[in-house]
Amino acid sequence: MSGLRMAAVAANFDRDLDGDFARIAGLIERARADGVKLLALPEAALGGYLLSLDGTAGSPPALAVDGPEIRKLSALAGDMVVTAGYCEAxxxxxxxxxxxxxxxxxxxxxxxxxxxxxxxxxxxxGSGFAAFDTPVGRLGMMICYDKAFPESARALALDGAEIIVCVSAWPGSATNPDPDLNRDRWKRRFDLFDRARALENQVVWLSANQSGTFGSLRFVASAKVVDPGGEVLADTGVTEGVAVAEVDVALALENARRAMGHLRDRRPEAYPALGAQLVRA
Incomplete structure (x- = not known):
């Protein structure tokens, strides 16, 4: 199949920005050698996530979107399109x-x-969701808990997103954790959201996530590529790795939407509280 080769990363990142950039450089180099054109790195790939979710942990280093660190990331990306999470100042x-x-x-x-x-x-x-054009197609992005809300992905799909990238630092359950992450209930939710959001919007879905541990958090990894029918094309499982798949995006969307077009067949007048947004031409 001829298409776009894309990859989602499960890896561990911390407060050491130099170390984070070294890891990112290696991931980009290997992805480029494998023909990848779109690479999704996890939430907080630059500087690591919070040490806990109890409100006491300090934030990662704050970086300006037009600052030297993002310029360095851009230089590393080169001819690839790369997404990465960071703490924005x-x-x-x-x-x-x-x-x-x-x-x-x-x-x-x-x-x-x-x-x-x-x-x-x-x-x-943040205050909203908007898709944007890139050399690999029209993309939308969201972060972790954003995907628990159907409106997030639907807003991006209605704005013409063909591919949605969700970057996460999604941990296992904090209460009654299962020693086996494969059986963890928060891991099941992570996977369900990935497949449901892809299927209900009939988009290609990339899900990147932190792996390993950081502070009190144990991440579920499970980076994956999902097709517009909700089928998982590649998955890292609960360990560090890179999920790689090649997708003819235009053909995949056309095939998924030909008979039952979930965006086309909406009836906004039946649910006015959600807003009568129009599908982007």
């Missing part, structure tokens, strides 16, 4: 953000809208 506010870059610079940036537990003690909240 914007005036006096810090955001949990994800940036999309290639060698030309920043292509898109998203601030996490939905904040679980006490994450709002460390970050401000």
């Amino acid at each position: 914007a005036g006096d506010t810090r955001y949990n953000s994800v940036v999309c870059v290639n060698g030309d610079g920043v292509l898109g940036n998203h601030r996490k809208v939905h904040q679980p537990l006490n994450e709002d003690a460390n970050y401000g909240a």
